[in-house]
Amino acid sequence: MNNFTCGSMGLDGEDWEAFPVHIVIGMGGQDAQSTCEPRPDHPDDLIFPQPKHSLYRRGVFGYTRLVATKEKLQLSYVGNHDGEVHDMVEILASGQVVSGSGASAGAGSKVAQSKSSLLVEGAIVLVLVAFVGYVLGFISRSRKDATSKNRWTPVKTEDI
Template structure:
C-alpha cells in the first residue's frame, strides 16, 4: 500500500474485494479498524491526531527543542492512512511528508449540545504565531457562551502528567508556555489528553499551580486536565515499579494530581447548561471510579461554596452527542495509537478466515 496513497489502493476503492478474509500481516491500523467497526458503523465520532498517526522521519515540523520528541517512526510509514480515511470538519491542511494527500483533520472545532469542542494536533506547530495557534486563538475568541457555556479542548500528548514520560518534558513545557495562556484567557473548562495509557485527573491548572482541589466547584478560571489513555491499548504501569525496567524512575503522585487510575476504562461526559460532569468508568466492573463536576460561572455563585447553584437542576441531563464521552476516551487513548508498533515480529503474510472473538 505504501506505493500509493491510501485512497488509491484497490482495497480502498473496492472494499468488496476484501471480504471474508484478512492477511495476518496487515498493518495494526487495519486490524484496529476491524475491531472498532461495530461502533464506527453506527456512531458518529471525531478523531484527534497523535504520534502514531503522524511521526515519521520526513514529517514537516521538527523544531530544535523537539529532537527527542519527534525522532521516531511511530507513524509506521503507512502513507497517510489516517489522513485519507478520517476527514474531519474544517480546512486545516498540511503535507504529510509521505506522498499521501494532505490531511484535513489536524485541528478543528465542533459544537455538541452545550459544549464547544476544540481538537488540536500536538505533532504540528502549535507555537505562538503558527497557523494552528492562530486558529485556536481565533476559535476560542468566537465561542458563544450563551449557546455553549463549556469548552472542552482535546489533544494527544498531555500538557500535564505525573508519569515517567520524561522524553516529552520539553514538549509539555512548550505547550504550557504557548497554549495555556489561551486556555486561561478564554475560559477553557476541560482539557482531555491521551498518549499515556492510564487515567489521571488533575485539578484546575495554571502555571503548575492548583486552583481548586474539590471534585465539585464553580469554574475557577483555568481548565481541569484529564489524561484518558486507558481505553484498551497495552497497559502502561507508569507509576508502579516494573521488574523488566529497573532503571525507569517512578514518580510519586503530586498534590495537583487528584486521581490516578489503575484499570482499563472509559470517560463519560454529561452536560447541562449548569454543569459539566466527567466520569471515569472501570471496564472490569462498570463502576464510576472518579468524577469531577464543573459548574458554569454563569449560574454558580462566584466566590461561594463549591457546588452551590443559583436555581434548580433540570430533571433531564443532556447527554453529549451519541455516546460522545465514550468515543472521546477511545479516540484519544486507543485510536491515538492508530498505527501502534507490533509487539512481536509479524507473522508471514497469508490468508485466513476472520476469527470471531469470544464474547
C-alpha cells in the first residue's frame, strides 16, 4: 500500500515499485488461527481461502532463516517436520522482489547460493582432490619401494 493504493508485488521481474514489505510469521498474534483444510465437497478449495496478498500459507510448524548481504536479503521458511525449505523470498537492495515462491514453494523450491559460498565449495573440492592425489601417490610410492627392497642387489660382481 502506498497512499491507500495497492502496488505491484514485482515478482520474477514484473513491474515493481519500492514498497515496504511486511512478513507475518506464525499466527501473527491471533490465538484462533484457521487451518488450511480443504472443503469436504471441493477438495481443491480451502475452507478459509488464502488472500491474494498472501504469497504462502502453511499449517505446519517451522522456522525462518535470514541471510543478508550488501546486495540482497534472503528469507527462507524451513519446516520442522522435514527440514526442507518450503518458501523463500529474495529482496534486492533496491527493493525489488526477485523471487517469491508463492503457492508452489513446497514442490521444489531451492535456496539460491551466493557466489562466495560457491567459491568456498570449489576450494574445498580442490583441496579434497589434492589430498586424495597425495594419498594415492604415497601409496603407489610405498608399494614401489616395497617391491624393490625384496630383490637382492649384488654388491660386487668380481671374485677376489
